[in-house]
Amino acid sequence: MDVYNTVERATVPFEPDTSRPIGIYVCGPTVQSEPHLGHGRSAVAFDVLRRYLMWQGLDVLFVRNITDIEDKIIARAQERGVSTDVVAAEADEAFRRAYDLLGNLAPSIEPRATDHIPEMISMISDLIDSGHAYESSGDVYFSVRSFPAYGILSRHDLDDLRSGERVAVDDKKRDPLDFAMWKAAKPGEPTWDSPWGSGRPGWHIECSAMAAKYLGPSFAIHAGGSDLIFPHHENEIAQAEAANGEQFARYWMHNGMLNLSGEKMAKSTGHLVTLLGSLERWDPIAVRLFYLRTHYRKPLEFSEEALADAEASLARLHSFRRRFPPTIDATADANMITRFSSSMDNDLDVAGALGVLFDLVREGNSRLDAGEDANSLASAFDEIMYVFGLTSADETRTEGPDVREIAAQFGIEEGTIDDLLELREGARRDKDWATSDTLRDALADASIVIEDTPDGARWHRN
RNA sequence: GGCGACGUGGCCGAGUGGCUAGGCAAGGGUCUGCAAAACCCUGGACCCGGGUUCGAUUCCCGGCGUCGCCUCCA
Incomplete structure (x- = not known):
């Protein structure tokens, strides 16, 4: 290095x-x-x-x-x-x-x-x-x-x-x-x-x-x-x-x-944006990604657009990872790891290494779309995300969200997210789009996003 | 004045003497009940002027511009 x-x-x-x-x-x-x-x-x-x-x-x-x-x-x-x-x-x-x-x-x-x-x-x-x-x-x-x-x-x-x-x-x-x-x-x-x-x-x-x-x-x-x-x-x-x-x-x-x-930015002149305030306004991990996109020795210009941009990029990373189970049992893809390290070895060229990560994501998505195995890429993804520290607490959280109130609206007492997804699958089978979409909207209001896939619906927090 | 950094496509931002960076945004398509996600395709770039070179965005010189330190500061 x-x-x-x-x-x-x-x-x-x-x-x-x-x-x-x-x-x-x-x-x-x-x-x-x-x-x-x-x-x-x-x-x-x-x-x-x-x-x-x-x-x-x-x-x-x-x-x-x-x-x-x-x-x-x-x-x-x-x-x-x-x-x-x-x-x-x-x-x-x-x-x-x-x-x-x-x-x-x-x-x-x-x-x-x-x-x-x-x-x-x-x-x-x-x-x-x-x-x-x-x-x-x-x-x-x-x-x-x-x-x-x-x-x-x-x-x-x-x-x-x-x-x-x-x-x-x-x-x-x-x-x-x-x-x-x-x-x-x-x-x-x-x-x-x-x-x-x-x-x-x-x-x-x-x-x-x-x-x-x-x-x-x-x-x-x-x-x-x-x-x-x-x-x-x-x-x-x-x-x-x-x-x-x-x-x-x-x-x-x-x-x-x-x-x-x-x-x-400087404390002494008050020419600044507070950190805690920013962490409330934007996803803290997106703020981290905002930092990481620019080489650490270069000046970095703050802008709201740049933070929003980082949030969108992060969403891409997260949605890729959601296509895999929480734990992946596979050897990390050697090619990606090599490309990643050679960027990092160059005075921590994190921005370059992020380019590798996004290449990995595209290739992984393509393979999954083609019905091929992409676990080695997912494994490399996890390693790289760990080094960047971009793995959010939310991603590793295992317990489901509290959706009892919404479930009650749909007639299920003490219902879980899985109960709701099951209900919606049934409605979709019956081509009852009204129920299906109402349920999806209700969950969206609670910041839970539903995505339909050939293997059934997935959910994640917004 | 002294020391130092930077100037890349609509925005952000890597890198390299000749070989697609990447993200976001935009346009077109595929998939989908709709949506979301995803994939494919498209456009568009290296501040200016010299020099070195077969060839420079990449090296050298000059200029212009922006910024940092020289005072507490991540």
Whole structure:
């Protein structure tokens, strides 16, 4: 498999150390407010990466952090007159629900910044001892000049970034580009004790410390949004490598931004579409498919049309799958699997792999229409759908819908969907189209769609 | 100003130096009591100008346009 490594600015072979679990660290959200559609994109992109590696039989240790202490959380808590824990817990809950609805696997480990203050303090102390950091009036800053490789990820040259109007000059810093790892306590803020007095951690240090704790000083993949490349990830590298003396992440992967009217969605400007709202309006799995249709590194433009389009595509996939029993005992079609993997091996070309999936669907439908066996295709379909995470809960649900009220209207007490279908089959045999169609309409009103086939009627939820 | 990405048919969106991407939408047909689903067929594409090449949408140079990062941000 090849992946695009941001450090190299090139697609390179992915050669993980398979003697231990493949460590993936994804920068999770700052839980300051509810998620927007862009957050979902990032989560889905790297969930598919993880699923694909797992599907190949690799052992993956997937860590996604939760930043639960940070300037904006503090500001919001103060505005509302509640503690930062309340703000963080509310937003955390919203993120969790949204990620779950989108069909993402739960991370192996989900560390919170506030649970790792000692690890951060320890790393900061080491950096001070080794001359990479210094204390200044209760703050501790990382000295970018002490780390020659600074800028390796973002390809920034220190002298280009220098001072100017864009970087606030702060006389507590030796160099304007030095960044805070520890911030001295301010009134009304949550604080922790440290060797430099009470205060709280800066943003970047948490990821360096938590990644090292759970994945070791050197691990396979570090991922996140492309907006984190500078300064966040650049700073993470500086801290971690200066402290541990080893290469931090070997591969850096970044997803492209989700745009709204041509501009990036962002919390800070309120230029966004909320994620939970979208998941109510559109089928969550269709939202996932909307993300998947565009390569993860490219910008993705939000539009209602695109979401509706994704719903229609998803319906095609589902209606294909409904032509088979829930469990399929067949070897997956080798040709389709090969085509699928070669797309995926090309830096997760999911859009290309979706093309393969739809080819598979057409071929499978054709075979079924011709009365031939298509189980090997269905089996491949299931594998691919698993990797994409497009298998919806609804699809795997086995119990029938509650149609007792409708059944009662047709004179059947405590009737099931099967009873109704039987009734309708009888009416159709008698060419009683009025009853047959009334029944179908009644079920349609309850979001249950009936389709007649040569082998009898099928139903599914709309 | 510095660093970087992108520009494909009505819409969305892969990919490739010469061989059908795919989805959605549109038109025509088959099947069906009707419907739905499905299958078949059709149209239409690679921002502009140079260059390399037998041949470029694909490589190189230039231009135009859009966007991201350089400040919190998935």
